[in-house]
Amino acid sequence: MTQTQANTDKLCNFICQKFEDGELDNDSLVQIIELCGGYLNLETIPNYAKKNNLSYNGVKKHRKICTIFKVKFVIDNE
Numbered sequence: 001m002t003q004t005q006a007n008t009d010k011l012c013n014f015i016c017q018k019f020e021d022g023e024l025d026n027d028s029l030v031q032i033i034e035l036c037g038g039y040l041n042l043e044t045i046p047n048y049a050k051k052n053n054l055s056y057n058g059v060k061k062h063r064k065i066c067t068i069f070k071v072k073f074v075i076d077n078e
Contacts, residue, residue, distance in 0.1 A: 042074070
């Protein structure tokens with residue numbers, strides 16, 4: 001296991017434990033999601049395409065796409 005994967009596992013376990021112990025609430029989890037989205041520069045494909053003057057299909061072919069909660073996002077943090 002890489003150090004990155006080990007750190008990811010530790011962080012996920014920490015969040016799970018704190019939520020289950022009542023030390024994090026729904027608002028806390030939303031803040032964590034927003035923080036991560038900021039680091040990833042997540043945008044929906046249509047928003048990214050419009051912002052960058054690209055076609056929807058062009059974005060799909062040439063950008064990193066991930067699906068979160070059944071919604072496709074562009075990751076553009078490089």
